[in-house]
Amino acid sequence: MKHMPRAQNQIADALATLASLWEKGDQKLTQLVILMRSRIPCYEGLIIAHLDLEDEMKWYEDIRRYLEVREYPQSANNRDRATIRRLATQFTLAGGQLYKRFFEGLLLLCVTKKQSEQIMEEVHAGVCGPYMNGRVLAANRNKPINGSSGVLSINQYGNLILYSSHEMKVPVWSTNISMEVTYTCVAQLLESGNFVLVEDRSKRILWQSFDYPTDTNLPGMKLGLNQKTGIRRFLSSWKSKDDPASGDYLVEVNPTGSPQIFLYKGTKSYRRGIPWPLRSYVDLLNYSFINSEDEIFTSYSVVDTSVIVRIVLDYSGMMRHQIWREKDGKWKEYWSGPKYQCDTYAHCGAYGKCNPDRFNVRFECDCLPGYEPKSSKDWNILKDASGGCVRKRLESSSVCDNGEGFVKVEDVKVPDTSVAAWVAMDMTAIDCEKECRRNCSCSAYVSIDIPGRGSTGCLAWFGESMDTVYLADDGYDIYVRVDSLELGTYYFLGTNF
Structure with missing residues (x-):
């Protein structure tokens, strides 16, 4: 035996x-x-x-x-x-729900046939089903399961666990939450597209897919840093059109200096967004950029809630803004980028300024006031400004306590704020200039209104000015430090740069 x-x-x-359910009675013939x-x-x-x-x-x-x-x-x-x-x-009650005991302490929720059909309908054909196309959550994107044998369950500790097969012996991914769970845990797919693990009685969210996005940014999703929990939320492109593994491109908030969004190709900066604080404006999307002690993040909402929108970072590094067209059953792209040479990070090099309106007319790069091309041949003949600009009269003239001043450069995306610092969050433009003048390492400054605070802040640069781009509608005026000779030239001409 x-x-x-x-x-x-x-x-x-x-x-x-x-056999225990069988009752033969007096019948001579039994059903097979x-x-x-x-x-x-x-x-x-x-x-x-x-x-x-x-x-x-x-x-x-x-x-x-x-x-x-x-x-x-x-x-x-x-x-x-x-x-x-x-x-x-073989069963147990928890939080008023009946569960079937399973291997390794897993509990399977008991539902009626009608409930199971409703669950499957919500997952596969509900509000988010046809729109998401499997992009929003790919927990095991670099360790895919072959075929359709995967099983997603909740164990006795409240963790979601993904197994590679129906035998549920080899886990390939887990939520790995460490907080104490008192009541039954339930996994829910919300209408926003957020897949959440909640404590059923308290409704406390223990884990959510919005904290771990892939290549798709949905309304209400945050990209940035939770400074309390340490969670970094960023977009990561697919490896190819058909391979959801991690690709070459990454969209992430850089919190150094004044926070800003970067598109990276590998470890190299590829494109840079407008730094915090954003000017508020209303379009199809309403963007917000939050910078607080607890969190630094950017997010967006849709002005018309009947419209379904998503932003996708595709495998080629393009940011694609798409809207769902119900009559066609397809996504329609209404904007994509980067599309101009000035969108590329530091296209005009250090201390250069890029003007996209000059494309196909004349060279799109200029040097900031008080600077000149590092290589005249590269700029004027080869039309290559990647070498950037250097200060004029570097050996013969000083910009420190020698009659220097500041020249205004209008309507620009301010330079990379990674080498900038907030001098104060409540300071007049005159005092901001004085503070920058006192420090010979201060190469430029800007006076910016801080949304929601009713004050004007002073942001100053203490390194190379990179990626300054002309923006007609959304730009700020920055003030660049120049020597006395350059300052006199601009005053004589009576113009700004």
């Missing part, structure tokens, strides 16, 4: 269950019982099939009632009661 573990003896267990081997464990198939005609009654109600108050159905005979008691040992 050889002992067979329960996990390897499911057919015998199922047969014993059927057909057993089928299933690829996945199938415990309640017979009971569900039997109760489909009575869908108002939950198939597990007798088991639940026995576990709750130790009562049996009025029509139950001794054999029925024995069967209910035996089946009840």
Whole structure:
């Protein structure tokens, strides 16, 4: 005689269950019982099939009632009661919900056929189903499961666990939450596209997919840094059109200096957004940029909530803004970038300024006031400004305590703020200039209104000015430090740069 573990003896267990439910009576002929081997464990198939005609009654109600108050159905005979008691040992109650005990402490939520159909409909064809195309959450994107054998479950510690097969022996991913969980945990797919793990009774969110985006940014999703938890939220492109593994491009908030969004190619800066603080404006999308002690992040909402929008970082490094067209059942792209040479980070090099309006007219690069091209040949003949600019009269003239001043450069995306610092969050433009003048390392400054604070801040640069770009509508005026000769030239001409 050889002992067979329960996990390897499911057919015998199922047969014993059927036998305990069987009542032959006085009939001489009995109905043939057909057993089928299933690829996945199938415990309640017979009971569900039997109760489909009575869908108002939950198939597990007798088991639940026995576990709750130790009562049996009025029509139950001794054999029925024995069967209910035996089946009840395989179930447990938690938070008012009935769960089936499974391998390794996993609990499977018991639902009716109608509930299961509703769940599947919400997952595959609900509000987010056809729109997301599987892009928003790819937890195991670099360790894919071949075929459709994966199983997602919640274990006894409240963690979501993804297994590679129906045997549920090899975990490939887990939420790995460490907080103490008191009540039953439930996984929900919200209409926003956020997949959340919540404590059922308290509704406390233990984990959410919006904290771990892939290549798609949805309304309400935050990109940035939670300075309390240390969670970094960023976009990562696919490796190719058909491969969701991590690709070459990354969109992330850089919190150094004044926070700003960067598009990276590998470790190299590829494109830079407008730094904090953003000027508020209303378009199809309403952007916000939050910079507080707890969090630094950018997010967006849709002005018309009936419109479905997404922003996708594709495998080629393009940011694609798309809107869902219900009549076509397709996404329509309404904006994409980068599209101009000035969109490329530091296209005109150090101390250069790029003007996209000059494209196809004349060279799009200029040097900031008080600077000249490092290589005249590169700029004037080769039209290559990557070498940047250097200060004029570097050896013969000083910009420190020698009659120097500042020249205004109008309507620009301010230079890379990684080498800038906030002198003060409440300071007049005159005092801001004085503070920059006192420090010979201060190469430029800008006076900016701080949204929501009712004050004007002073931001100063203490390194190379990189990636200054002309922006007609959304730009700021910066003031660049020049020597006395350059200052006199601009005053004589009576112009700004």
